[in-house]
Amino acid sequence: MTTDLTLSVAPPVLAASLPARSDDALTIGGRSFGSRLFLGTAGYPNQRVMLDALAASGTELATVAIRRISLDGYSESLVDVLARVAGGRINLLPNTAGCLTAREAVLTAQLSREALDTPWIKLEVIGDRDLLYPDVEELLRATEELVNDGFVVLPYCNDDPVTCRKLADLGAAAVMPLGAYIGSGQGIRNPHAIETICARSPVPVVLDAGIGTASDAALAMELGCAAVLLNTAVSKARDPVRMAAAMRDAVAAGRAARLAGRMPVRGFAEPSSPQLGLIGG
Amino acid sequence: MSATIPPATIRLNGQDTPLTTASLTGLLAGLGLDEASRGVAVALNGAVVPRRRWPDTALAPGDVLDIVRPIQGG
Numbered sequence: 001m002t003t004d005l006t007l008s009v010a011p012p013v014l015a016a017s018l019p020a021r022s023d024d025a026l027t028i029g030g031r032s033f034g035s036r037l038f039l040g041t042a043g044y045p046n047q048r049v050m051l052d053a054l055a056a057s058g059t060e061l062a063t064v065a066i067r068r069i070s071l072d073g074y075s076e077s078l079v080d081v082l083a084r085v086a087g088g089r090i091n092l093l094p095n096t097a098g099c100l101t102a103r104e105a106v107l108t109a110q111l112s113r114e115a116l117d118t119p120w121i122k123l124e125v126i127g128d129r130d131l132l133y134p135d136v137e138e139l140l141r142a143t144e145e146l147v148n149d150g151f152v153v154l155p156y157c158n159d160d161p162v163t164c165r166k167l168a169d170l171g172a173a174a175v176m177p178l179g180a181y182i183g184s185g186q187g188i189r190n191p192h193a194i195e196t197i198c199a200r201s202p203v204p205v206v207l208d209a210g211i212g213t214a215s216d217a218a219l220a221m222e223l224g225c226a227a228v229l230l231n232t233a234v235s236k237a238r239d240p241v242r243m244a245a246a247m248r249d250a251v252a253a254g255r256a257a258r259l260a261g262r263m264p265v266r267g268f269a270e271p272s273s274p275q276l277g278l279i280g281g
Numbered sequence: 282m283s284a285t286i287p288p289a290t291i292r293l294n295g296q297d298t299p300l301t302t303a304s305l306t307g308l309l310a311g312l313g314l315d316e317a318s319r320g321v322a323v324a325l326n327g328a329v330v331p332r333r334r335w336p337d338t339a340l341a342p343g344d345v346l347d348i349v350r351p352i353q354g355g
Contacts, residue, residue: 040355050353065354068294068347069321071312078351079320095354110329111349115322182355231355 028204029152029173035060037251040231049240055086057244063093066112095122102142109146123155132182136163147171156208159193168203180210183232187216198224214250221254289342305338320350
């Protein structure tokens with residue numbers, strides 16, 4: 001007795017149709033990235049762990065803050081430290097963290113361009129120090145000013161499709177909606193909003209803030225994000241280096257799942273085993 | 282009672298600081314910085330001073346000077 005198994009088996013997927021990693025590069029602001037994980041450099045137990053985590057994550061873009069130097073003495077520049085990681089593959093993305101107005105953010109961006117010789121800026125303009133939520137009016141103002149000044153602007157913004165659209169229209173190279181409060185590890189609180197933003201955005205969407213663990217990063221990619229930016233989920237993990245590798249794999253898996261195209265969600269059971277030739281039927 | 286002349290100061294990274302040199306490069310040298318220092322940027326009275334302009338930038342009492350560099354951030 002034979003059962004025609006081919007009846008309910010999906011057509012074979014050709015391995016050749018799966019894009020190789022190198023064919024799936026992310027391009028933002030004219031720069032190509034093999035890794036879709038961007039990683040922050042703050043809050044690690046020590047510098048050695050930070051450097052190992054950066055290497056394990058596979059990231060090619062690491063965020064840094066711009067701050068006044070200590071007047072007590074000058075120590076080794078973070079630029080020199082990071083240049084030694086992973087054969088110098090890591091580019092720096094300075095941020096304007098802590099800025100409360102467009103004016104402060106623009107000056108910080110201009111200083112970072114001078115300090116690091118890069119027009120790239122992760123633009124943060126904060127409207128509430130407790131929530132670290134963006135101040136949309138100031139964010140839009142700063143984005144416009146910096147785009148006009150030649151910056152590659154990546155604004156950290158609300159998970160709001162209208163704000164994201166306005167930022168893209170002003171010339172932002174990507175939009176970076178928050179998944180949850182910065183540093184909260186709550187994950188993606190409104191996946192539908194992120195999915196909507198991804199579906200409608202003319203520029204790459206980078207999920208920024210709120211990621212707590214690997215499944216959150218995978219979800220971001222499955223929803224259609226082009227990349228994930230995280231920091232605390234790695235730096236405050238019990239084993240940051242191991243979590244960095246987990247994030248690397250989660251982002252890759254989520255991206256692959258997105259490209260593969262998930263099955264539809266159904267309201268009832270759908271047998272996966274063939275229904276022909278049931279014993280006792 | 283004799284009048285005292287307050288020392289000339291600048292606001293350096295948010296701190297009132299005696300102005301002991303009229304040149305930016307002189308002040309930077311006192312902090313161990315020069316044009317070869319990587320990752321350093323300077324703003325004078327709210328405007329960035331490009332590195333190539335450091336040698337001919339003068340400081341005056343009341344100036345607001347910020348010297349920054351990248352640190353760990355998210």
